[in-house]
Amino acid sequence: MSAIRQAGPWLEFLADPGDFLAAAGGHLAAEPVLSTVVATxxxxxxTQQAVGITPPGPDWWLVVRDGSGTVIGTGMRSATAEPYPLFLLPMPxxxxxxxxxxxxxxxxxALAVNGALPAVxxxxxxxxxxxxxxxxVNRRTRLHELTELVPPRPVPGTLVAAVEQDLDLVTAWFHAFVTDADEQAGRPRGAGEHELPDQGELLRRIRSGQYWFWTDESGRRVHLTGANPPSFGVARIGPVYTPPEQRGRGWASNAVAEVSRRLQAAGVRACLFTDQANPTSNRVYAALGFRPVMDTANLVIAHSQHAVA
Structure with a gap:
């Protein structure tokens, strides 16, 4: 796509994710937890490219190299919803x-930048x-990795995989997750900048086994947990959503613990993001054994002609 060489680090913008992984895969794999968003x-x-899906906005991948050509940073811009934020990993x-x-x-x-501080x-x-x-500042977030899983207090029920017939419920709860997350963090509902997959993308994720429900003793679905497929041996958990009427019963703790246990049993490291303004979720994940790895943020650039929450 293009390369910008300079006296210090130089930037290489690539249009193809395959070319990007060929150039930066070793760098991503060296710190796979930190790299989870870009690698995933x-x-x-x-996968989308193979079935002809084209993003509606900018679509590029960034490799940062030092003077010797060694990769020292990465980023991307492939978001599917406006304002199509950049995502940057640590770099000079x-x-x-x-x-x-x-x-x-x-x-x-570019009206939004997400990712690692202080780069973003x-x-x-x-x-x-x-x-x-x-x-x-739209949101201050933090990346956590599970070290040693601490089992929560057991609750009735079990974890079951979502199936195609669950698409409408998965869609509804995914949308509720992002608006409720704003409210729980003290922001107006829907005020944050979020990227919501469409139903076609959610169906592909369900078919590939990326979503689970916690069902209570009667078999009723009471909670949703998702996880991305592993990239370089790391899977990122999310969304994690419990409807308001079901909260405070331990469903989320047990669902996340079971998903994490299955990942670790398969030799996969588990990580997740938290909103630093949501003390409840931070407390739950800390109790399960998740430990902070990197501070991140979602930032927006506001102008007088733009209404930015």
């Missing part, structure tokens, strides 16, 4: 600033400076 995103795009400060300048130079508008803050600050905008 690239592998998912390869000058590279993060360079990403903003590269996009500005080629006229590519530096990139967003430069985007705002170049465009006359202001950086606002």
């Amino acid at each position: 995103g690239a592998h998912r795009r390869l 400060d000058e590279a993060a600033v360079g990403v903003a300048r590269a996009l500005h130079a080629r006229g590519e508008q 803050r530096l990139c967003a600050d430069e985007l705002a400076r170049l465009s006359g905008g202001e950086v606002l």
Whole structure:
């Protein structure tokens, strides 16, 4: 796609996720938990590419190299919903600033940046400076990895895989998850910037075994937990959703614990993101044995002509 060489780190923008993985796969695999979003995103795009699915917005993959050509950072822009945020993993400060300048130079508008701190803050600050905008924090998030699983207090019921007939319920609960998450973190419902898969994508995920329900002793579905397919030996858990009337009964703890146990039994490391403004979910995951790995953030660049929550 393009490469921007400079005295320090230089940037290589690639259009094909396969080319990106060939260039940066070793770097991603060296820190597979930190790399989970970009690695999962690239592998998912390869799967979508094979069946002819094209993202509606920008679609590129970033490799950051040092002067010797060694990969020292990565990123991507392949989100399927506006404002099509960038996602950056750890990289040198000058590279993060360079990403903003590269996009500005080629006229590519970017109104949101997600990923690792401080890279996303530096990139967003430069985007705002170049465009006359202001950086606002949408969400402060944190990546956690499960170390040793601490079993929660057992509750009645069992974990069952979602099937095609569950598509409508999975869709409804996935949408409820993002709006309820805002409310639980003290934001207006729907105020946050979220990427919601459409029903076609959710059906593909159900067919590949990525969603489970916790069912109570009567067999009623009371909770939903998802997990991405492993990339470089790491699977990211989410969404984790319990309807309001079913909360406080231990369904989420037991479902996440069982999904995590199955992942670890298969030799896969488990990780997940939390919203730092949601003390309940942070407390639940800490009790299960999840430990902080990296602070991340979702930032937006607001301008007077844009209404940004």
